[in-house]
Amino acid sequence: MLAAAERRKAVLSRRRPVAVVRAELIAFVLSQGYAIEELIDAAPPGPVAARRAKKGKRAKVAAKYRDPQNRRNTWSGRGRMPRWLAEKTKRGQSAADFLIPGLARPTAKKSSPIGQRTVFKQG
Numbered sequence: 361m362l363a364a365a366e367r368r369k370a371v372l373s374r375r376r377p378v379a380v381v382r383a384e385l386i387a388f389v390l391s392q393g394y395a396i397e398e399l400i401d402a403a404p405p406g407p408v409a410a411r412r413a414k415k416g417k418r419a420k421v422a423a424k425y426r427d428p429q430n431r432r433n434t435w436s437g438r439g440r441m442p443r444w445l446a447e448k449t450k451r452g453q454s455a456a457d458f459l460i461p462g463l464a465r466p467t468a469k470k471s472s473p474i475g476q477r478t479v480f481k482q483g
Contacts, residue, residue, distance in 0.1 A: 423436055
């Protein structure tokens with residue numbers, strides 16, 4: 361392990377500074393009649409750029425539930441139930457009472473139907 365570290369240190373010490381190599385590269389590209397942006401993506405190199413590209417931004421989801429007393433209170437049905445809806449369900453109202461008509465069906469329950477009977481025999 362020490363030998364590998366020494367070899368890596370030697371390789372790094374032989375390398376020229378990044379600023380010098382970058383300046384030479386830009387000068388060569390300009391001498392050939394190109395701009396550096398035409399040949400190389402403008403994204404900064406390294407793991408930071410890769411991490412940002414993977415993560416991205418999640419798409420917005422349309423609201424499914426709306427409070428009739430305050431129309432700004434909406435919920436998409438994802439994540440934790442908002443306070444306004446949790447308060448109303450504690451008082452006996454159903455979350456389905458607050459569905460926006462024509463837009464969505466109620467959010468599925470978290471409990472899994474595996475092992476539960478859904479159809480019962482009659483008779």
